[in-house]
Amino acid sequence: MIEVRWYARAGQGAWTASNLLAMAAVIDGKYVQSFPAFGPERSGAPMFAFTRVSSEPILVHSMIYEPGVVVVLDHTLISSRDTAAGLKNGGVLVLNYSGSIEKLYEMLGVSRGLYKVYVAPATELAMELLKRPITSTAMLGALVKATNIVSMDAVVKALKERFPSPLAERNIELVKRAFEKTVEV
Amino acid sequence: MLSKLKVPLEKQKVMPVNGDEAVAYAVKQCLVDVVAAYPITPQTIIVERFSEFVANGEVKTQYVPVESEHSAMSACIGAAAAGARAFTSTSSQGLALMWENLYIASGFRLPIVMAVVNRALSAPINIHCDHSDAYGMRDSGWIQLFVENSQEAYDTTIQAFKIAENPEVQLPVAVNLDGFFLSHTLENVYMLPEEEVHEFLGGYRKPVKTYIDYLNREVEYKLDPASPLSIGPLDLYDYYFEHKMPQVEAMKRAGDVVRGVNEEWYELTGRSYGDGVIDSYAVEDADAVIVVLGSSAGTMKYVASVMRRKGFKVGVVRLRMFRPFPFNEVKDLLKGVKAVGVMDRGLSFGSYGPLYLEINTALYYSRERPLLVNYIYGLGGRDLSPAMAEEVFIDLINTAKLGEVKEYLKFIGVRS
Structure with a gap:
């Protein structure tokens, strides 16, 4: 079972991204759970969403405390305090970040090699293609590059189910561009 | 199949x-x-x-x-x-x-x-x-x-x-x-x-059919001008009690x-949930069993499966039906278990959790009663983490080892 924690500001679409990942995994024939860290949402407030993906039915119904993957949708949420909290050794960090890698590791407060760290310029790409800083789908593309949880085909199918045209096409392009631009650092 | x-x-x-x-x-x-x-x-x-x-x-x-x-x-x-x-x-x-x-x-x-x-x-x-x-x-x-x-x-x-x-x-x-x-x-x-x-x-x-004496025939039990009947009229100490008995029987x-x-x-x-009334997990040879309702049962089963692999004899009873309460089935199922923990996500202030009270009643008629502890958890949405679930099992195993209950009512995951 793979457990993903999404970290974002309310309004950036972390729950949507989590649901899209789950929908794609269902298309791939997997069992899923997707849920937010429940609370009355205030736009801009930090929030979590969680996804579980497994080839077996999922029994556990709790929040995720020791994720294998952490995705951060907003670069201002990258910190040594909670970004990698509970992340398993060898786990994957997927960050919306463009800038100095030196500074990134300093902000994260982790030594190189402890986790697999991937970055994507999600805000820039979202501004270019959606004209707004909603980074959920871009970071989904980054996640597909960083892990093999779901296939790109399934993500495209999920986007077509979730969004009407032409929003679906724009988001598909965003996912693919983000996939290309995502690098391990 | x-x-x-x-x-x-x-x-x-x-x-x-x-x-x-x-x-x-x-x-x-x-x-x-x-x-x-x-x-x-x-x-x-x-x-x-x-x-x-x-x-x-x-x-x-x-x-x-x-x-x-x-x-x-x-x-x-x-x-x-x-x-x-x-x-x-x-x-x-x-x-x-x-x-x-x-x-x-x-x-x-x-x-x-x-x-x-x-x-x-x-x-x-x-x-x-x-x-x-x-x-x-x-x-x-x-x-x-x-x-x-x-x-x-x-x-x-x-x-x-x-x-x-x-x-x-x-x-x-x-x-x-x-x-x-x-x-x-x-x-x-x-x-x-x-x-x-x-x-x-x-x-x-x-609607079911019912015999109406003044019509001298069976009619559907429903409000219908074509075959008029009253539903829920005044019924004092002369008949109210008798009219409650069919409810007892239906339950x-x-x-x-x-x-x-x-x-x-x-x-x-191809899907079933236990026998429909009780859905139990690894209870047969268990020393410590948790009884619980709802989605937390999944978390408890998951933790029980992990603990079983480490050699702990633990099990879970999920009650799918709370009313009517399956007293006899619970009594039979928990026979021979050393310690039973009842988890309630809610309590009757000044008493115990409602599920605990039912389990207590069910076990009273057993000759060999398990030790029984009530764990109140998760009020107001407080998450039941796998770690917390494991603590509950460990506490219950320790109770079984000790052979007596020190505290009947415990609160899990609450800050002091």
């Missing part, structure tokens, strides 16, 4: 939906005549989604958006008394506001189905998972079923109509699903083709009907 299924898995449609949507889709397939609901907080996505089905013309249901939950239950009572299949859903304060009408629904013997998305009661204001709302309707004469996941929410909603309308039962049924942990959690849900659900339910609701029969429907569902879909 699977090839014998009426609707094998490949003919079921898998949808990624949350628990609320799973219930809404189930209701959509059940030929429901009337849905009455108060559409504002603490209402759920269930009626939001269902009202879309109505607006899109996907169902022929009469949807009545009323001004309060009290009126929602009143409208369901009126509709069901006129012979309709009626459904509503609510949560926390909304269920509390329905309270007096809950007794009327069961006293009238109306097979209404209600989804209760379990949430805490105010004060303080809280919108999260808690079983206090369901415990509050414990004595109202409703059958109460609790589900563990979104798939079971879908399955049980359909089953609930069949259970409620069974001529041996004729009682309202509440389907309880945990707020947020199920209501807002997207999971895989396998859904049946609509016509299979129609066939399972035998089409639209058919006694309900357990077998729940079990039967669970079996039928298995033959149809």
Whole structure:
């Protein structure tokens, strides 16, 4: 079972991204759970969403405390305090970040090699293609590059189910561009 | 075995939906005549989604958006008394506001189905998972079923109509699903083709027939000007008591009907939930067993499976049916277990958790009673983490080793 924690500001679409990942995994024939860290949402407030993906039915119904993957949708949420909290050794960090890698590791407060760290310029790409800083789908593309949880085909199918045209096409392009631009650092 | 299924898995449609949507889709397939609901907080996505089905013309249901939950239950009572299949859903304060009408629904013997998305009661204001709302309707004469996941929410909603309308039962049924942990959690849900659900339910609701002496014939038990009858007239100390006894008897029969429907569902879909009444996990040789309701049972089973691999003899009993309470079955199942922990997501202030009290009663008649501890957990949506679940098992194992209970009532995961 793979457990993903999404970290974002309310309004950036972390729950949507989590649901899209789950929908794609269902298309791939997997069992899923997707849920937010429940609370009355205030736009801009930090929030979590969680996804579980497994080839077996999922029994556990709790929040995720020791994720294998952490995705951060907003670069201002990258910190040594909670970004990698509970992340398993060898786990994957997927960050919306463009800038100095030196500074990134300093902000994260982790030594190189402890986790697999991937970055994507999600805000820039979202501004270019959606004209707004909603980074959920871009970071989904980054996640597909960083892990093999779901296939790109399934993500495209999920986007077509979730969004009407032409929003679906724009988001598909965003996912693919983000996939290309995502690098391990 | 699977090839014998009426609707094998490949003919079921898998949808990624949350628990609320799973219930809404189930209701959509059940030929429901009337849905009455108060559409504002603490209402759920269930009626939001269902009202879309109505607006899109996907169902022929009469949807009545009323001004309060009290009126929602009143409208369901009126509709069901006129012979309709009626459904509503609510949560926390909304269920509390329905309270007096809950007794009327069961006293009238109306097979209404209600989804209760379990949430805490105010004060303080809280919108999260808690079983206090369901415990509050414990004595109202409703059958109460609790589900563990979104798939079971879908399955049980359909089953609930069949259970409620069974001529041996004729009682309202509440389907309880945990707020947020199920209501807002997207999971895989396998859904049946609509016509299979129609066939399972035998089409639209058919009211039972009853003999009316002044008409000197059997008529359908419903309000119908063509064959007039009264439902729920004044009934003082001369007959009230006698008229409550059929309710007692119907509850006694309900357990077998729940079990039967669970079996039928298995033959149809390949899914069953224990025997329909109790869903137990690794209890046979267990020294320490947890009894629990709802989605937390999944977390407890998961932790139990991990602990079993480490050699701990632990098990889980999930009660799917809380009313009527399966006393004899619980007594037999827990015979020989050294320590039993009862987890309640809600409590009776000044007493214990309601589930604990039932288990205590069930075990009283055993010659060799297990040690019994009540763990109150998760009030107001406090998460039950796997680590916390393991602590509960360890505490219970230590109790078994010690051979006595030091504290009967413990609070889990609360700051001091």
